[in-house]
Amino acid sequence: MDELSFTSVGIDIGTSTTKLIVSRLRLGRVSGALHLPRYEIIERELHYASPIYSTPLLSQDEIDMDEVARILRHEYDHIGLSLSEVKSGAVIITGETATKTNARRVVHYLAERSGDFVVAAAGADLEGLLAGKGSGAEQRSTEFPGVVANVDIGGGTANVAYFREGKAIGTVTFHVGGRLIRLDEQGLVHSVSQHLQKWLLERRIPLAEGSKTTPDQLKSIASAMCGEMLDYLSKEAVDPSFRHLIAGSPPPGPLPEIDELMISGGISTLMADREVPESMAAIARYGDIGPLLASSLRQQADKWPFRIVTSGQTVQATVIGAGMQSVEISGSTVHIDPAVLPLRNLPVLHLEYTGIRPEDWRQAADEAMLEAAKYALPEAEAPCAIALSGAVIHSYSTLQMVAQALLDTFTGHFPDAKIMVVVCEHDMAKALGQALSIRCGKCLNIVCIDQIRVERGDYIDIGEPLPGFLVPVVIKTLAFS
Amino acid sequence: MEDREKLEALQKSTPARIGVGRAGTRPLTHTMLQFRRDHAAAVDAVYGEVDESILQQLGLFTVETCYGNKETYLKRPDLGRIITDEGIAVICERCVQQPQIQIVVSDGLSADAITANILDVYPALLDSLRVNDLNPGTSFYVKGGRVACMDHIGEVLQPDALVLLIGERPGLVTAQSMSAYMCYKPRKGTIESDRNVISNIHPGGTPPLEAAAHIGTMLKRMLERQTSGTNFF
Numbered sequence A: 001m002d003e004l005s006f007t008s009v010g011i012d013i014g015t016s017t018t019k020l021i022v023s024r025l026r027l028g029r030v031s032g033a034l035h036l037p038r039y040e041i042i043e044r045e046l047h048y049a050s051p052i053y054s055t056p057l058l059s060q061d062e063i064d065m066d067e068v069a070r071i072l073r074h075e076y077d078h079i080g081l082s083l084s085e086v087k088s089g090a091v092i093i094t095g096e097t098a099t100k101t102n103a104r105r106v107v108h109y110l111a112e113r114s115g116d117f118v119v120a121a122a123g124a125d126l127e128g129l130l131a132g133k134g135s136g137a138e139q140r141s142t143e144f145p146g147v148v149a150n151v152d153i154g155g156g157t158a159n160v161a162y163f164r165e166g167k168a169i170g171t172v173t174f175h176v177g178g179r180l181i182r183l184d185e186q187g188l189v190h191s192v193s194q195h196l197q198k199w200l201l202e203r204r205i206p207l208a209e210g211s212k213t214t215p216d217q218l219k220s221i222a223s224a225m226c227g228e229m230l231d232y233l234s235k236e237a238v239d240p241s242f243r244h245l246i247a248g249s250p251p252p253g254p255l256p257e258i259d260e261l262m263i264s265g266g267i268s269t270l271m272a273d274r275e276v277p278e279s280m281a282a283i284a285r286y287g288d289i290g291p292l293l294a295s296s297l298r299q300q301a302d303k304w305p306f307r308i309v310t311s312g313q314t315v316q317a318t319v320i321g322a323g324m325q326s327v328e329i330s331g332s333t334v335h336i337d338p339a340v341l342p343l344r345n346l347p348v349l350h351l352e353y354t355g356i357r358p359e360d361w362r363q364a365a366d367e368a369m370l371e372a373a374k375y376a377l378p379e380a381e382a383p384c385a386i387a388l389s390g391a392v393i394h395s396y397s398t399l400q401m402v403a404q405a406l407l408d409t410f411t412g413h414f415p416d417a418k419i420m421v422v423v424c425e426h427d428m429a430k431a432l433g434q435a436l437s438i439r440c441g442k443c444l445n446i447v448c449i450d451q452i453r454v455e456r457g458d459y460i461d462i463g464e465p466l467p468g469f470l471v472p473v474v475i476k477t478l479a480f481s
Numbered sequence B: 001m002e003d004r005e006k007l008e009a010l011q012k013s014t015p016a017r018i019g020v021g022r023a024g025t026r027p028l029t030h031t032m033l034q035f036r037r038d039h040a041a042a043v044d045a046v047y048g049e050v051d052e053s054i055l056q057q058l059g060l061f062t063v064e065t066c067y068g069n070k071e072t073y074l075k076r077p078d079l080g081r082i083i084t085d086e087g088i089a090v091i092c093e094r095c096v097q098q099p100q101i102q103i104v105v106s107d108g109l110s111a112d113a114i115t116a117n118i119l120d121v122y123p124a125l126l127d128s129l130r131v132n133d134l135n136p137g138t139s140f141y142v143k144g145g146r147v148a149c150m151d152h153i154g155e156v157l158q159p160d161a162l163v164l165l166i167g168e169r170p171g172l173v174t175a176q177s178m179s180a181y182m183c184y185k186p187r188k189g190t191i192e193s194d195r196n197v198i199s200n201i202h203p204g205g206t207p208p209l210e211a212a213a214h215i216g217t218m219l220k221r222m223l224e225r226q227t228s229g230t231n232f233f
Helices: A065-079 A095-099 A103-112 A124-135 A137-143 A194-202 A215-233 A240-245 A266-271 A290-303 A317-325 A358-372 A396-413 A429-440 B003-013 B029-047 B052-057 B070-075 B077-081 B085-094 B111-131 B149-157 B208-225
Strands: A003-013 A017-029 A039-049 A057-059 A086-093 A118-122 A147-153 A158-164 A167-174 A181-183 A189-192 A260-264 A307-310 A327-329 A343-352 A385-389 A419-424 A445-450 A459-462 A472-476 B061-064 B101-106 B140-143 B161-167 B178-184 B195-201
Touching: A003 A103, A003 A317, A017 A065, A017 A317, A039 A317, A039 A327, A065 A103, A086 A103, A086 A124, A086 A317, A086 A327, A086 A472, A095 A103, A095 A124, A103 A118, A118 A124, A118 A343, A118 A472, A124 A137, A124 A147, A124 A158, A124 A167, A124 A260, A124 A317, A137 A147, A137 A158, A137 A260, A147 A215, A147 A266, A147 A317, A181 A215, A189 A194, A194 A240, A215 A240, A215 A290, A260 A266, A266 A290, A343 A358, A343 A419, A358 A396, A396 A419, A396 A429, A396 B111, A419 A429, A429 A445, A429 B111, A429 B208, B029 B070, B029 B111, B052 B111, B061 B085, B070 B077, B077 B149, B085 B140, B085 B149, B101 B111, B101 B149, B111 B161, B111 B178, B111 B208, B149 B161, B149 B178, B161 B208, B178 B208, B195 B208
Parallel strands: A003 A086, A086 A118, A147 A260, A260 A307, A343 A385, A385 A419, A419 A445, B061 B140, B101 B140, B101 B161
Antiparallel strands: A003 A017, A017 A039, A147 A158, A158 A167, A181 A189, A327 A472, A343 A459, A459 A472, B161 B178, B178 B195
8 A cells, every 4th residue: 555545525615605626635655665654645636626606595694504415415426426435524614604503513414424534614713724725825835935824705704824834823814705795786785794884883884784875885895894904914003993804802912924915715706807896787796795895905905015916726715725635644653443433523632741751741631631621522432632742752661651641640530531532743653552552451442643733722533544554634723713 | 045044944854964064175173073973983883782781671681693703793794694503592492482473682783773772662562562462472682683683583483473673784873773674484595575674763763662663563464464575565
């Protein structure tokens, strides 16, 4: 088994559109025959992209789950894809759709019925990250010495993710999107998103559901939304009312300085159109202010200190990120019990052990687990994943002490657990897994994997072993919230 | 990227001595001293001996090959493949016959490699066998061994599989690198392509504990498939 490829799907249910992609990921052995096996994903190939569907809604607050399921079934049939072929991927509900009453149920329902190891993903940070990976911003940041930010602007939100040297370093999300105002070609306003309503009110702009609007009014709104967003990103002063357009709480620290800004999402597709929509009919051709936002962004792009580039993957950035970039693979020497996989949505408990002496491990592990009790799932068979970061442990006796300390504290804090999951940053999972397994006998199933970096607050999904000894992993990062 | 950053990135990617500067056409004094120090360490590793207390700690008895002395050892690899008659007598007396797994440790070309790694690797290897339900026979140490001493030992003890932990030819990066050679039913006439190896085992290379943990998996697979070497993959 020197090479193997598997199918990964991405499904994005956005504010205005729903789409699916199918990709082939190729695994290859990258280590020589004289070394421990080491496999990596050596190619990610886009195999199929579905047409773009309007997201089916039952009402303003509810997604039409049956219709989404029907679309997916139709697409799977159309390309002759069977569920058992799909070995990984992610379903993500994005933008304003994520706030619908049944969003959570829909995303889990679809994830479990889209393939063997398709994970449910949600959250503005993750959405921004996946878009930034799918758009190519992450890749660009490895080639370019500076910070590359990706803004994915769709119907409901603009999700910004910052990358430097291929690593995500921050995210922020704005309520800036085409569907925030829905209207018809006569200028009659059909709806205004509640986030935007607050902003309009504070700025004393009279625009509400049922009122008539004019091209000039809409232009000044679009121009202000885009302008202030770009001001905020370039750290210029913004009007206090802008706080209403920041989704969630504003990022705690200062935002990184942007060198290059990549734009993806539905709005970026419209930016290719060089004509400025003047008439109401042109503005409202999609029933929203998307075309105006796009032309505002294009007109204003030159004013900011960073270079603005349009992504190669415009409207599909998020779904491509979900399908092609969400999955990672573990190291190839791991200790797993395949019978207990896949494991989904495990909250991560993080233990950084650099500088901790072997005899202090027990206390460190105890404190980490005590803290984790706040978000772990004590009732579940696998209550959490214990992430260990620090240098590889080379001493046998140290490793034994570590294994004993972890096992004692884990069983102490989670007496009902059946599965102990450990995720090491560096190559030591097989040795640690064996040490744990010898100690606990048949009481616990041990899943110990490595070469995966996760942080406190992340969630991790671990799939079934691929060629029998390494596992696909999806990390759902919430580290920036 | 600045040139300096690029150079640093390259330097980080390899233990080779790149970007070390020069004085005229010659290396800098610092570079030269570093080179000579590393070379001396490599020579010491070849001529050194494994500390007896380490072998005692692991409960390993010692037998010798026909190498005679280090000078002969270096010139006559064939002698390092044959255990002395006295050695064979001790092995026959003290070892379990026809074990499932025979573990052998040998200095090979670097006694330092054994001294540096064996106290961690050996117990981890025993754990790895245990997890894989494999039974080791009686382990021992071979002084002056070459890789193919596996065949002579295999002929005498008739194990299903044998694993030899042996010091590698030292280089300038490290003199403490060890290999684990594995073979299904090594016997007289076994050829090199019948063996598998995990090489470069030291804290700066293949992580020693992880290597040990993986040996059990490889041996188990060898027994299942009743083969090893190039047929194995």
